Amino acid sequence: MNILITAGGTSEKIDNVRSITNHSTGRLGKEIGDTFLAQGHHVTYVTTPQAVRPTSESNLTLIEIETTKDLESALLEQFGHQTFDGIIHSMAVSDFTTETTLSEDLFIEKLAAKLTKDGDLSDLANLTEELYHSLDEIGKTIQQEKKIPSGTDRLLLFLKKNPKIIAMLREQQPQAVLVGFKLLVGVSTEELVRVGQSILAKNRCDFVLANDLEEIHGDQHIGILIDKQGHTETAQTKNEIAKLIVKKVEEKWRNQ
Structure with missing residues (x-):
């Protein structure tokens, strides 16, 4: 066989x-x-x-x-x-496999920038939709560093399904x-x-x-x-x- x-x-x-x-x-x-x-x-x-x-x-x-x-x-x-x-x-x-990795500061900066440029987020449904959309976009951030610096207090690791x-x-x-x-x-x-x-x-x-x-x-x-x-x-x-x-x-x- x-x-x-x-x-x-x-x-x-x-x-x-x-x-x-x-x-x-x-x-x-x-x-x-x-x-x-x-x-x-x-x-x-x-x-x-x-x-x-x-x-x-x-x-x-x-x-x-x-x-x-x-x-x-x-x-x-x-x-x-x-x-x-x-x-x-x-x-x-x-x-799961890794999609991208971001420091805590960079993640908050990117998320805040995406949310503040969009429309009215006082409605919970709109806010939820924009959060999903923002996370999807942030997850596509190209990983630049060959070795991620260890200076951040938190490291956010985005994983996507294999x-x-x-x-x-x-x-x-x-x-x-x-x-x-x-x-x-x-x-x-x-x-x-x-x-x-x-x-x-x-x-x-x-x-x-x-x-x-x-x-x-x-x-x-x-x-x-x-x-x-x-x-x-x-x-x-x-x-x-x-x-x-x-x-x-x-x-x-x-x-x-």
């Missing part, structure tokens, strides 16, 4: 020396990659600089990215010249066995399964691995694999999760 795996966590730049990221280590993705490789499959592994990655082998192709935009471009480039039998989208993708990478995977690779992932924190098993099922249906996945951060400690990593029929199987460690995913993807691919 020709397998694509995304793993690790994307990072969104604030300036040339600072970024926003998450705590993903890529350890689960590495385990899944190693398990597919051990079964003789070819793996294209898309990951981030700080994440761990599978042991190098002749049938492993590594692609390194940083931002969500990088990820989108890398995937579209791969989809343009090869077809995948399975896609394991385990990467922790940033929901595209959902998982949403394009089925459209781009309709034949692939698609495995999505959902991480929640401190929820019941019932809620974890419910949310996992909604992600599966919304993104037309074949499977979703739902897990709770509070159930990940050392070697323990409890994950619930959900299929389109609503069946669930639970694994207790990263190794068990990897073996379960590889087994289910192989079975699904053979039976298509």
